[in-house]
Amino acid sequence: MAILVTGGAGYIGSHTVLHLLNKGEKVVVFDNLQKGHQEAVMEGVSFYKGDLHDSDLLDTVFAENEIEAVIHFAANSLVGESVENPISYYQNNVAGSLNLVDRMVENGVKKIVFSSTAAVYGEPETVPISESDRTVPGNPYGETKLAIEKLLFWADQAYGLKSVALRYFNAAGADPEGRIGEDHTPESHLIPIVLEAALGKRPHVSIFGEDYKTEDGTCIRDYIHVMDLAEAHYLALEKLKRTEESGVYNLGNGTGFSVKEVIETCREVTGRDIHAVASPRRAGDPAVLIASSQKAKDELGWMPQYPDLKEIVKHAWNWHVNHPDGYSAQ
């Protein structure tokens, strides 16, 4: 039996594929390559270039492979972009996921692990955030992810489709062995942007807002190593197989770092000058997001291996310094 990974050529998806292969799992990747890279998919993995909206191709994938479960990463995932273009987020994240779930039900595939996000919480009332806290997304991206969490809840009641929604906080870092890493064009995530500035690929880093109600005025996020996320997907699948119970879990380290602290850590790790410039706030950004991941620890047996921000940045830097032009140069 194989695991179908949608978005498996993307950043978190490709690291999860690598991890699943290390665990001896058989993997099939489905990705339209709108953001992903075929080079990020390990050799020997079946790869289908296709879109979530393509029902015929999804049916072919289910017919040609014995799929026991789906890990669903494929989505648009940028907070700022979602505020500017909500329709494309509803189209891809809601309509695309709906179609995938529809084809799963039709083809008798009964397990899914879904990439949700800290963005479902909006501006939290208290931190660290627990799964039972209120979900009031502050941007269309978070709304689309919450909509699919709700679809999955009802699909369990109606069709017995079992799901785990993993609400990740900020994914960062890279394969510690340097085989794959983060490569988005254009890049919008803080750590790779700061590292591009360290490489001289951009003149400076813009700090989006210095007037938040935080100690240094900049936004605070909980950065989680991409390989720790990968392991959580494996554990979530194991739990689904073992208990056949749906669930929702936060994934973060429980420690927050401000934008300025992240830039400082990147200066320390790279030993390079990194110029930072104050800029206006980015629409849709909450001030502070920090996870309580106690539930994932208790119920999935998840224990992050790389909780130290310096180590997370070190692995990311190792990838960027060796692949300054990302996958395109390979």
Ligand SMILES: NC(=O)c1ccc[n+]([C@@H]2O[C@H](COP(=O)([O-])OP(=O)(O)OC[C@H]3O[C@@H](n4cnc5c(N)ncnc54)[C@H](O)[C@@H]3O)[C@@H](O)[C@H]2O)c1
């Ligand atoms: N990066 C983060 O910090 C973060 C945090 C929380 C949640 N997430 C979620 O994790 C998932 C993966 O994020 P990522 O950072 O790896 O993003 P990514 O853009 O690197 O990966 C997404 C992949 O999905 C593919 N894709 C998108 N739409 C598709 C479609 N309609 N059909 C087929 N393939 C499609 C893209 O080509 C890409 O390879 C997303 O669902 C995102 O919302 C990411």
Ligand SMILES: O=c1ccn([C@@H]2O[C@H](COP(=O)(O)OP(=O)(O)O[C@H]3O[C@H](CO)[C@@H](O)[C@H](O)[C@H]3O)[C@@H](O)[C@H]2O)c(=O)[nH]1
């Ligand atoms: O050039 C930059 C880029 C980002 N930031 C700030 O850095 C923080 C982190 O931003 P970014 O790396 O873009 O991540 P988020 O917007 O926090 O979103 C990520 O983390 C969310 C979960 O917390 C996920 O849902 C999203 O998919 C993922 O992109 C935010 O405060 C940004 O305003 C800057 O100041 N300058």
